[in-house]
Amino acid sequence: MTYFDCFNGDADGICALTQLRLNHKVDSVLVTGVKRDINLLSKIVDRVESGDVVTVLDVSMDKNKQELLTILGQGAHVFYCDHHYTGDLPNHPNLVSLVNIAPNVCTSLLINQHLNSAYLRWAVVGTYGDNLAKSAIELAKKSELTPAHLKVLQKLGVYLNYNGYGASIDDLFFDPADLFRRTSLYKSPDEFMREDERTYKILEAGYHADMRQAVETPAESISDSAAVYILPDTTWARRVSGVFGNELANRAPDRAHA
Structure with missing residues (x-):
């Protein structure tokens, strides 16, 4: 029998699987990719056998x-x-599904509920990473997390999530499978940040360096109604494009950006 763990390479996917495997450790085949690579089952459909x-x-x-x-x-x-x-x-006896498509829900929250909040802080990180700050704050009320502590967990969620952006695995700071192997060694994100400081620092520094380069990029054209930015064909630009677009939209919500 083979175990296959297929998960999105963003913060939500990594933190959801981290919770599951801290609760029930198995030697599994990890199947993941960049954040936008969601056709994961196509990678294993020819390898799966009965009983897997x-x-x-x-x-x-x-x-x-x-x-x-x-x-x-x-x-x-x-x-x-x-x-x-x-x-x-699908209605199939071999399928167990836990699905909720409400806009304030993410996979880390669902796994947290499934495991009765056994690894709540990892769920908070994943929820922040999925840009659900209100849901993360609500979840944190079940613990003794202070506002200052929440900000630390929020940053980790942002950095883990940012690592998933890119055109290919080669664009990322870490392969999401490798990042999961690191997070899943620790029962809490606090322990991860403390004991694997090098990984955390790479994620943190990479995020801020990319954002700095993006912010320093001048607009090719700008007016009250629209702005156009042209980023170079580089790894940092492929990573930052989506996040930078969100940043521009937040700064000037009435202006179209391209």
């Missing part, structure tokens, strides 16, 4: 539906947890 166990976290069931049905038909057992659109939910 497949866990899928934070990728759209609708986008993986055909491969999911094939894997179930091959006799594998599937646990699917996600917060994106599912389409028609």
Whole structure:
């Protein structure tokens, strides 16, 4: 029997799987990619056999539906947890699904509920990383986390999430599979940041360096209604483009950006 862990390479996917594997450690095949790489089941559909166990976290069931049905038909057992659109939910005895598409929910929150808040701080990090600050703050009320402590966890969520942006794994600071291997060694994100300070510092420094270069890029054209920026074809630009676009939109919500 083979275990396959398929997870989005962003903060939500990593923190969801970290919680699961801290609760139940298995030697699994890790299947992930950049944040936008969500067709993960296509990577294993030809490898799965009867009796295998497949866990899928934070990728759209609708986008993986055909491969999911094939894997179930091959006799594998599937646990699917996600917060994106599912389409028609398959009715199969080998499928256990935990899905909630409410806008204030993410996969880390669902896994936290599934595990009765066993690793709540990792859930807080994943929720912040998924840009659900209000949900993270609400979740933190169940613990003794102070506002200052929450800010630390929020930063980690942002950095973990940012690591997932890029056109390919080569653009990232860390392969998400490697990052999961590091986070899953520690029962809390505080322990991770303290004991694996080097990894945290690389994520932190990389995020701020990329944002600094983006902010220093002059607009090619700018007016009250629109602004155009041209970034170079470099790894930092491929990482930062989406986050920089959000930053520009937050700064000038009435201006279109390209």
